[in-house]
Amino acid sequence: MSAVPASGSMSAPSPGAQTPIAVLRQDFKSGKLALLQEFAQAKPTISAATRLMRQLARHVDGTLQKLWTFAGLAEQAPEAALVAVGGYGRGELFPHSDVDVLLLLPEGLAPDQPGPLKQAIESFITACWDIGLEIGSSVRTVRECLDEAAGDVTIQTALLESRWLAGGRVLVRQFEKAFNQAMDPRAFMRAKTLEMRQRHTKYEDTPYALEPNCKESPGGLRDLQVLIWIARGASLGKTWPQLAAKGLITALEARALQRNEGVLKLIRCRLHIAAGRREDRLVFDLQTTVAESFGYASTPSLRASEHLMRRYYWAAKAVTQLNLITLLNLEEQINGTRDNELRPVNEFFLERSGMLEVVTDDLYERHPEAILQTFLVYQQTTGIKGLSAKTLRALYHARGLMNSGFRRDPANRATFMRILQQTQGQTHAFRLMNQTSVLGRYLWPFRAIVGQMQHDLFHVYTVDQHILMVLRNMRRFFVPEHTHEYPFCSQLAVQFDRPEVLYIAALFHDIAKGRGGDHSELGAEEARRFCRAHHLSKDDAELVEFLVEHHLTLSRVAQKEDLSDPDVIEQFAALVKDERHLTALYLLTVADIRGTGPKVWNAWKGKLLEDCYRLTLRALGGAKPNLAAEIEARKTEARHALALLAQLPGTEDALWKTLELSYFARHDAQDLAWHARALWRHVESTEPVVRSRPSPVGEGLQVLVYARDQQDLFARICGYFDGAGFNILDAKVHTTRSGYALDTFQVIAPELDLHHRDLTALVESKLSLALVSPNPLPEPRKGRLSRRVKSFPFTPRVDLRPDERAQRWLLSVSASDRAGLLYGIARVLARHGINLQLAKVSTLGERVEDTFLLDGAALQQSRMQLQIENELLDVLSVR
16 A cells, blocks of 8 residues: 655645545445455455454554554654554454444543644544544543543443554553453443343343344343453453453353353344445344345245354354353352352252352253253242253253253153242243243154244244233233233133133144144144143143134134124134133233234224224123132122221222222222222312321231322331331232322331321321422431341342333342342332332342332433442441
8 A cells, every 4th residue: 555644734736636545545445345255255264254353453553553644643753653443453344333432531631622633633523534434433531531431331342442553562461451440340340231131122131133133132142242241340350261260150151151252243244244334233134145145045935044044043042152151150240149148949950149149050951850840939938039050051062952852751741830830930930931932842842943934024023922922911910010011911810710721822822833824723732742741621622722723713804804793703603612721822922912013002903902892792691700809809808898897888989989900809808998998088189188007918007098198208207107117018009090009018016116096197107208208318327237148248239120011111130138228229210200009029038039119211211221220239238
C-alpha cells in the first residue's frame, strides 16, 4: 500500500493522483473483500471461520495504525494511545461487525478545546468513516474510563477486553492496572447475570425460536462471552483451557465449549456474508442461502435450511447446558459458597444453597434409576431452586446410560409417572429434563422433534419447545396465581380430576411432526404405547389417545364451522361423548394455541372456543359452568358463617361484586366471611379500614387492610410492621375492580410481650395512622442476622419477567430471611412507582421465597428493569 506522510498536513496531490485517504480506502476495501472471498470459497470449517476473524482484525489493526499516524496524533499527544475495545478488543472480527476503539489520553489534555489536538482527533475519526470503517469511538482519560465504567456495566465490559493498537504503551499499562484494581468481581458477575437473564426473557427464554439470533438468543455466542467476561473480571482465565486449568470446567467440557462456539461463529460468519451486512438473526429469508453455503441440499424429508437449523439448535442446546454448569461454578468460586453447608435430602442427593447436588460424581453410573429421581426430588423438596453444577455435569456425562433398557425399566417408568402426578413443578422439571437431554433419551419419540422446525404462519418455536410451552400453559390453569390470565380455563381445571392425563396429552399432541402423514394419528399411536407401558387406566389411556388424535378438532370447529347450526354442535358432541372429554379438549386447545406464539391468541378466538364449549356442553346435557365448585362451596360456607354471626342476608354482596376470581381462589371461607363482615359498610370508605384478629391458623395476628390503592400503600403497611417489631409470615394482596386494595397479612411479634387483645387494638390504631401519614417512608430497622445466616449466607436471587399477557410482571425473590426484608422490597417498588397486584410471601426456615404480581411504567424500560433488579439484590444481600 502507498506510504502516507507522518502528519495530517501534506502537499496537494498532483492532478490525477489519488489522495492518501483514497489509497487507504481502496486498499482497505480490496483487502477485506479478498479475505471474504477466500472464506466464501473455502470449506465451511470452524478453523476457516477462526482464521477469517483473526485476519479481519489484523487487517483493521494495520489500517487504524496508519490512520493514527496520518492524523498526526503521535505528534500532538505522544503519550496518547489507540485501544481496541469490545469484541474488536478480543482480536476477532466478524465480516460486518462494528469496530470499537478508545482514544486514551493522559490526564490534563483537553480534547474539546479548539486546537491542534482536537483537529487531529476529528481528522482521525473522520478518516475512519471515509475509508469505510464502521467505527464506534470514545475519547477518555484513564480517570474518565474508570468513572464511566463504575456506573455502566456495558462500558465496563467493553473496557475489560482492551487491546493496544497504537501510541503510548505506558498509558495503556497504567489504564489496565487501574481498571483491574477497580474491578469488583462479585458486582460485575451479578450485573452480567442479570443482564443475561433479561436478554433471555427478551428472546422468549428459548434457544429454539424458528428465527433465532445466533448472537443474543439463549444458547448464542453472547452466553459464552458472558462466561469469559465474568472469568476475566475475576482473574480466573480468558480462554476455555485456562478455565479448565482452574478446575472450573473439565477438559471435556472445554473442548465441547470450543467446538460449539466454533459452530456458532462459523454460522454467524456465513450469515454476515449471505446478508451482505451485519445480520445476526437466522431469518427465514437467509436460512436457505446460509445452508447452501455449507453445502447442505434439500432431501425428500428435510429442507436444506432444516439441516442447517438442526446443527444450530444442537450447538445452542449444548451451549445452554454448558453455560449453566460453568456459570454455577463461577458463582461458587467468586461468591465463596463452595464450602456452604450440605444438607442431606435422601440417599442420592444433597442440598446446598438451594441447589440439588448428587452425593458422588459417579452416582448415575452406579444407580441409573437416580437420573429421573433427580427431577422428582427437585419437585418435591421445598426450597430447591435448581440443579448444582455438579449434578448438571453428572447428567451431561450420563447421557449414554439412558438406553432402551433404561427406558423399559419399571422403576424408571414409575418415577416418570410420579413426576407428572406431582402437585407442582412440572414446568420447570420438564424444561430441565429437556435442557439436560434426559427427556429425549427417556421419551424416545421426543428426541426426534428436538430442533424440528415448523414452517407455518403460526408457530414461532421448534416442535419440542412448542410442546413444552403447551405443557407450561396447561400447568398454569391449575395454579391460583395465574387465574387472572384465563379465568374460565382455571375454573374448568379446578374441577378436573386427573391433571396428569392432560400433561401427557400435551407432551404427545405434536410428537409425531416431521414424520410425514397425519401427525395427530401417528401421535395417538405413540400415546397409546406410552399409556400401555406406564399402566394408565383404560379410561385415562382412551382419553389421552382421543386428545392427541383430535387436538386440532375443537379449533377447527369453532373457527371454521357455523356454531349456530345445530347439526354442527350435535356432530361435535357425538365425537367428544361426555363432559370430561370436552373439558379436557377445550383446555388442551387453549394451551396449544397459546403455545404457538405470542401473537396467535386473541379475544375473538377465545370467544369462539368458549361459545363452542358451552353449546356442546348443553348438547351433552351438562350444566353451564359458572364458578369452580370449590369456590362456590367456599362462598356458601362463608354465607353460613355470616348468618351464624347474625349478619343480614346479602351482607357480602357489596364487597364480593368488586372482586376477581383470584381473590376467592386464595382465601378460605372463614376469611371471606371475616372480610365481608368487616367491610360491608366500608366498601366505598374514604379512610383506610384496618381490622385484626388472632390468627385462626396458629400464633400471631391476621390483619386486614382495606384502603384506596396507591403506589406506596404496600410499602407503608410493611413499614409499619417493620418499625413495630412484627415479622410478616404471609401476605395476600388484591386490588378490587373499584380501585381499592384488600390486603391480608399473617404477622407475629416475637419482641412484643402483649396479649392478643392488646395487640389487635395497637395494630388497628397505629397502622391506620401510618397509612394516612404525610411523612416519607421510614428507613428500615436494622435487624440482627441469625448465626446460621452469617455462617451460611444464601446467594439472593431476583427474577423479573412479564406474565403471559405481557401486561403485568411476575417478580420472584429468594434470600436469607431477616427483619425488615419485605419492607425493603416494598420500598424499592414504591420508589419506582410500581403497583402491587398480588403477593405471595413464604418463609422456609432461614430463607424467604416471595412472589409478586406487578405493573408500572418503569417495568417497560430495560434500563429501569436492570436498576430495579440491582436495587432489589442490594436489599436482599446479607450485609
